Amino acid sequence: MVEIRKPIPVAEAVGLVMEHVKPIGTEIIDLEQSYGRVLAEPIIARHDVPPFDRSPYDGFAIRSLDSKGASGNNRIPFSVIGEIGAGYLGDKPIGEKEAYRIMTGAQIPGNADAVVMLEQSSETEGGFTLRKPFEDGENISYKGEDAKEGELLIEAGSLIHPGTIALLATFGYAQVKVAKRPVAGILSTGTELLEVGDELVPGKIRNSNGPMIKGQLNRMGISYRSYGMAVDDLDACTSIVKQAIAETDFLITTGGVSVGDYDYLPAIYERLGAKVLFNKVAMRPGSVTTVAVLGNKFLFGLSGNPSACFTGFELLVRPAILAIMGGTAPYMPRMRAKLGEDFTKPNPFTRFIRATWTFTESGIQAVPAGFNKSNAVSSIARGNCLIVLPSGTRGYATGDAVDILLLGSEQGVSEWTV
Amino acid sequence: MVEIRKPIPVAEAVGLVMEHVKPIGTEIIDLEQSYGRVLAEPIIARHDVPPFDRSPYDGFAIRSLDSKGASGNNRIPFSVIGEIGAGYLGDKPIGEKEAYRIMTGAQIPGNADAVVMLEQSSETEGGFTLRKPFEDGENISYKGEDAKEGELLIEAGSLIHPGTIALLATFGYAQVKVAKRPVAGILSTGTELLEVGDELVPGKIRNSNGPMIKGQLNRMGISYRSYGMAVDDLDACTSIVKQAIAETDFLITTGGVSVGDYDYLPAIYERLGAKVLFNKVAMRPGSVTTVAVLGNKFLFGLSGNPSACFTGFELLVRPAILAIMGGTAPYMPRMRAKLGEDFTKPNPFTRFIRATWTFTESGIQAVPAGFNKSNAVSSIARGNCLIVLPSGTRGYATGDAVDILLLGSEQGVSEWTV
Numbered sequence: 001m002v003e004i005r006k007p008i009p010v011a012e013a014v015g016l017v018m019e020h021v022k023p024i025g026t027e028i029i030d031l032e033q034s035y036g037r038v039l040a041e042p043i044i045a046r047h048d049v050p051p052f053d054r055s056p057y058d059g060f061a062i063r064s065l066d067s068k069g070a071s072g073n074n075r076i077p078f079s080v081i082g083e084i085g086a087g088y089l090g091d092k093p094i095g096e097k098e099a100y101r102i103m104t105g106a107q108i109p110g111n112a113d114a115v116v117m118l119e120q121s122s123e124t125e126g127g128f129t130l131r132k133p134f135e136d137g138e139n140i141s142y143k144g145e146d147a148k149e150g151e152l153l154i155e156a157g158s159l160i161h162p163g164t165i166a167l168l169a170t171f172g173y174a175q176v177k178v179a180k181r182p183v184a185g186i187l188s189t190g191t192e193l194l195e196v197g198d199e200l201v202p203g204k205i206r207n208s209n210g211p212m213i214k215g216q217l218n219r220m221g222i223s224y225r226s227y228g229m230a231v232d233d234l235d236a237c238t239s240i241v242k243q244a245i246a247e248t249d250f251l252i253t254t255g256g257v258s259v260g261d262y263d264y265l266p267a268i269y270e271r272l273g274a275k276v277l278f279n280k281v282a283m284r285p286g287s288v289t290t291v292a293v294l295g296n297k298f299l300f301g302l303s304g305n306p307s308a309c310f311t312g313f314e315l316l317v318r319p320a321i322l323a324i325m326g327g328t329a330p331y332m333p334r335m336r337a338k339l340g341e342d343f344t345k346p347n348p349f350t351r352f353i354r355a356t357w358t359f360t361e362s363g364i365q366a367v368p369a370g371f372n373k374s375n376a377v378s379s380i381a382r383g384n385c386l387i388v389l390p391s392g393t394r395g396y397a398t399g400d401a402v403d404i405l406l407l408g409s410e411q412g413v414s415e416w417t418v
Numbered sequence: 419m420v421e422i423r424k425p426i427p428v429a430e431a432v433g434l435v436m437e438h439v440k441p442i443g444t445e446i447i448d449l450e451q452s453y454g455r456v457l458a459e460p461i462i463a464r465h466d467v468p469p470f471d472r473s474p475y476d477g478f479a480i481r482s483l484d485s486k487g488a489s490g491n492n493r494i495p496f497s498v499i500g501e502i503g504a505g506y507l508g509d510k511p512i513g514e515k516e517a518y519r520i521m522t523g524a525q526i527p528g529n530a531d532a533v534v535m536l537e538q539s540s541e542t543e544g545g546f547t548l549r550k551p552f553e554d555g556e557n558i559s560y561k562g563e564d565a566k567e568g569e570l571l572i573e574a575g576s577l578i579h580p581g582t583i584a585l586l587a588t589f590g591y592a593q594v595k596v597a598k599r600p601v602a603g604i605l606s607t608g609t610e611l612l613e614v615g616d617e618l619v620p621g622k623i624r625n626s627n628g629p630m631i632k633g634q635l636n637r638m639g640i641s642y643r644s645y646g647m648a649v650d651d652l653d654a655c656t657s658i659v660k661q662a663i664a665e666t667d668f669l670i671t672t673g674g675v676s677v678g679d680y681d682y683l684p685a686i687y688e689r690l691g692a693k694v695l696f697n698k699v700a701m702r703p704g705s706v707t708t709v710a711v712l713g714n715k716f717l718f719g720l721s722g723n724p725s726a727c728f729t730g731f732e733l734l735v736r737p738a739i740l741a742i743m744g745g746t747a748p749y750m751p752r753m754r755a756k757l758g759e760d761f762t763k764p765n766p767f768t769r770f771i772r773a774t775w776t777f778t779e780s781g782i783q784a785v786p787a788g789f790n791k792s793n794a795v796s797s798i799a800r801g802n803c804l805i806v807l808p809s810g811t812r813g814y815a816t817g818d819a820v821d822i823l824l825l826g827s828e829q830g831v832s833e834w835t836v
Contacts (some may be wrong), residue, residue, distance in 0.1 A: 031614060031629055035636040049796065051618050058678040085650060085680045087610030089621045103678045105610050105722070107621040118677075147796045154799050161826060162633030163772070166724050167799035169626035174615035192505030192523050196449060197592035200469055203507045203525040208587035211449055215580030218453040219828070232503060259536075260476040260521045262503045304523065306584050333802075334777050335753075354581070358831070359752050378467065378565045381572050381585035384751075384829045408579060410637070410826025411802045413776070 003259050005280035007287060010315065010350055014416050016277045017316050018330075021323040022296040024180045024249065031168055034160045036221040037178035038325040043154040043164070046171040048144035053108040056141045060099040060121060060128060061090075061112035067134045075122070075129040084109060099127070108140055115139035157328035159411055179325035182249035184224040186213055187240060189256040189265070190304055191231045209254040209302070209309045212380075216313050219408065222321060224248075232262035241268050241299070249324070250297050252317060255304030257290040265290065265301045274299055282349040282391065286312045306380055311352045314386070314407065322412065329412040332386075332405040339387065339402045340367030344395040350418075353387040354379050357404055366404045384408065388418045421677050423698035425705060428733065428768055432834050434695045435734050436748075439741040440714040442598045442667065449586055452578045454639040455596035456743040461572040461582070464589040466562035471526040474559045478517040478539060478546060479508075479530035485552040493540070493547040502527060517545070526558060533557035575746035577829055597743035600667035602642040604631055605658060607674040607683070608722055609649045627672040627720070627727045630798075634731050637826065640739060642666075650680035659686050659717070667742070668715050670735060673722030675708045683708065683719045692717055700767040700809065704730045724798055729770045732804070732825065740830065747830040750804075750823040757805065757820045758785030762813040768836075769809075772801040775822055784822045802826060806836045 008016075026040040055061065062078060070076040076097070083101040084090050090100050090109030099116070100109050108115070114134040121128040147153060153167060160168075160178065168176055193207040194200070207229055217224050227244045230237045237256070244251050256265040257279065269276050274292035279301075281289050285308035290301035298320060302312040314332065322330035337357050354369040366387050370379030385404040389396055396402065403418050426434075444458040473479065480496060488494040494515070501519040502508050508518050508527030517534070518527050526533070532552040539546040565571060571585060578586075578596065586594055611625040612618070625647055635642050645662045648655045655674070662669045674683040675697070687694050692710035697719075699707050703726035708719035716738060720730040732750065740748035755775055772787040784805050788797030806821040807814055814820065821836050 032632055035633045043799070047618060051623060052620060058676065083679065086608055087622055103680060104676060105608070153796050162630045162637060163728060163798035163800070165633040166626040166630035166728070167796065169614045169624055169629040172614060172616070172624055190504055190523070196587045196590060198590070200465060202470060204505050205469060206587055206590055208584040211587040212580045212584035214450055215453045215583040219580060258476065258522060261501065262521060310581060310584070335782065359754070364753065378571050378585065380581035381461070382581070408828025
C-alpha cells in the first residue's frame with residue numbers, strides 16, 4: 001500500500017517551521033569579522049554625530065555678523081588668523097572681521113557661526129573679501145545633526161551589512177554582539193549517488209545536491225559538517241543521522257523522504273522519536289519535503305531531486321537558519337513581474353519556477369530559466385528568482401502578472417506573503 | 419586659487435574605468451570552494467542528462483504494448499519479476515506482461531518503455547493489474563532530455579552560485595577553472611581619523627570608511643591588506659601608497675581627493691606618474707571621486723565622506739573588481755519604483771540616495787533611508803537600494819517614478835543603464 005500523505009499549504013509549512021525555531025545564543029566578535037552576521041544588540045548612538053560643530057566645506061570660518069551689509073559694491077575684508085585642517089583645533093576664538101581658513105570636517109572655532117566656501121570669497125593679501133552677507137549657521141554641520149546621543153539607530157535582529165559596519169565603527173563598536181552561527185550537518189542519501197569526482201557507471205548519477213547545499217550555506221556564511229553519502233540502508237542511515245544530529249545544530253538530508261521502498265527517512269524519524277511537522281507540502285517541485293524536530297534541532301528532509309532540493313532549502317531551511325540567529329527579515333523579497341513565457345501545465349500545487357527577472361521599459365519581466373521539469377538540472381544554474389504560480393486548473397499566459405521571489409538577496413523581508 | 423575641475427557624467431566615469439580593466443588570470447580550485455567565484459571556462463555537458471532513461475516516479479516498468487486495451491472492465495494483470503532501486507540495474511529484460519517494481523531515479527530495464535505510477539495500479543499477489551493503457555514513453559525521463567553531451571550550458575564569466583555548483587557537480591567538475599581574486603589595498607587618509615577602538619577627542623572622528631570598505635569587499639569575497647590610516651602628510655602618504663600598490667592588485671584610498679589644502683592624493687598620483695582618468699564626477703554624493711591607473715593597477719580615490727565613499731565603491735569599484743575577474747554582469751540590477759518621499763532640493767548632479775525598496779500592492783515603493791545629507795552616517799546603515807535622481811532643476815514628488823539600483827544582489831546585469 002502506498003502511504004497517503006496530506007499536503008499542507010506552503011505558507012502553513014513555513015509557519016510550522018518558524019514556530020519551532022529556538023534561538024541559538026550570542027557571542028562577541030570583532031567588528032571586522034561581522035559582515036553578514038545578525039546583530040544581537042541594538043545600535044545606540046554613543047555620542048552625537050557629528051560629535052562637534054564642523055565645516056562641511058573647505059573655506060573660511062567667520063562670525064556672520066561681520067558679513068552684514070556685504071555686497072558687490074561693498075566688499076567686506078577679513079583677515080585670516082590661522083588654518084584648521086581636519087583633525088586640528090583653532091588656537092583661539094576669532095574676533096571682529098577675523099577668520100580661520102578651515103578644511104572639510106574640521107571643528108568650527110570659537111565665536112565662528114558660518115563658513116564661507118572658498119569659491120564664495122576673493123583672496124587678498126593676508127585674507128579675503130566677501131560680497132554677500134552670511135547667516136548665522138550657514139554652511140555649518142551642527143553637533144548631533146545626524147544622530148543624538150542615546151538614539152536607537154538600528155534594531156537587534158538586523159543583518160550586518162557594510163553600512164551597518166560604518167555605523168558601528170562611528171560609535172566605537174570595535175566589537176559587536178551578534179548571534180552565534182549554527183553549524184549544519186549535510187547527508188545525501190541514495191544508493192544511486194556517486195562522488196563528484198567519480199566516473200559515471202550505469203544506473204548511477206553524481207551527487208549534486210550535497211555540493212549545492214554547501215553552496216547555499218556558504219552563501220549565508222554558515223559552516224557545515226558533511227556526513228557524505230549514505231546508501232539506502234535503514235540501520236546504517238539511522239546511525240549516521242543520530243551521530244550527525246548530535247554533532248551539529250540542525251541536519252539537512254537529501255533524498256529518502258518519498259514513499260518509495262527505500263525512502264527510509266520517515267522510518268528514521270520514527271526510530272529517533274523526532275516529531276514530524278509535515279511530510280507533504282502543496283508545492284512543486286518538492287512536495288515530499290519533510291521537516292521534523294528532535295529536541296531543539298531541526299531535521300530538514302529535502303527531496304533528492306535537485307530543483308526540489310534547491311527550492312526546499314530557500315523556502316524552508318534558509319528562513320529557519322536566519323530565525324535561529326534572531327534575524328527579523330528571513331524571507332526572500334517579493335515583487336510582481338510579467339510572465340515571459342506561457343505556462344500551460346495544470347497546477348494542482350503551487351509551483352515555484354526558477355527564472356530570470358530583468359528590467360524592461362515595460363516593467364519587470366520574469367522568464368523561466370529553462371526546461372522546467374522538476375529534475376531539469378540545466379535550469380538550476382540559471383536565474384535569479386523563483387516565479388510563484390498559485391495552484392489552479394488554468395494555465396498562465398505570457399504577460400500575466402505573477403509574483404516572483406528574489407534569490408541571493410542580501411537583505412530579506414519580515415513577512416511571508418505568498 | 420581653487421582648482422577648477424570638469425565633472426563628467428557618471429556613465430562616462432563608469433565607462434572609463436571599465437575600459438582600463440585588465441583581466442587578472444585564472445586558477446583551478448575545488449568545486450566546494452567555488453561559491454561566489456567567476457567561471458573562467460564554460461560549463462559543457464560532459465554527458466547526456468539524464469545519463470540513462472530513468473523513472474521519474476516510484477512504480478512499475480512495463481512494455482506499453484502489454485497494457486493495450488486495459489480498462490475498468492478489462493483489467494490486465496502483470497507479474498513483478500524484480501525490483502530496481504535507484505542506483506541498481508534490472509537483471510534481465512522484461513518479457514510479456516512482466517514488470518519490474520522501480521523506484522524514482524532508477525534506470526529503465528531492457529524492453530520496458532513505460533512506467534506505471536504506484537497509484538495507477540492495483541496490487542495483486544505477485545503483481546498488479548492495470549485499468550488503463552499506457553503509451554510508449556509514458557512516465558519515462560529520457561537520456562539527454564535535460565542536456566545533450568557537448569551542449570554549452572553556462573558561459574564563462576558567470577558568477578558561480580549554488581545552482582551552478584549543482585550543475586558542475588552533475589558533470590563531474592570536482593575542480594573548476596575560475597578567475598583569480600584580486601587583492602585590494604585599503605588606506606584611509608585624514609589627520610582627523612581615530613581608530614574604531616579609540617576614545618573621541620575634540621576635532622576628531624573615528625575611521626568608519628576603512629571598516630565599511632572591508633565589509634564591501636567581504637561581501638564580494640575579496641581579500642585585502644589594510645594600510646591603516648595616514649595623516650595628511652604628503653611624503654609619508656606617497657610612500658605608503660607606493661608600497662601598497664606594489665603589494666596589492668588595486669588600491670582604495672578614502673579622503674584626500676578634494677581640493678582642500680591637505681588633499682594630497684592628486685599630488686601623489688602626479689608624483690607616481692599615475693594616469694588620472696577623472697577627478698570629478700557629476701554625482702552626489704561623491705563628486706570628488708577620482709580614479710587613476712598606474713601600470714595595470716587601479717587607484718580608486720574615494721571621498722572621505724562615508725555616504726560618498728560607500729556609493730563610489732558600489733558604482734565604480736565593485737564593477738571594476740568583477741570585470742577584472744572576467745565577470746560579465748558587473749552592474750547593480752535596476753528597477754523602477756515610486757518615490758516614497760518628496761525630494762525638493764535642486765539637483766545639479768545626478769543624486770544617489772540610499773533607500774529601502776518594498777513591495778506594496780500598488781507597486782514597488784522606495785523610501786529614502788533617512789536624513790540624506792551626504793554625511794548622514796545614520797542612514798548608511800539602512801536601505802537595500804540606491805534611488806537615482808537625474809540632475810535637473812526641478813525637485814521630485816512622492817509617487818514620482820524613479821530608477822533604483824539594488825544593493826547586495828548576488829547576480830548583476832551586463833549593462834550600465836542609468
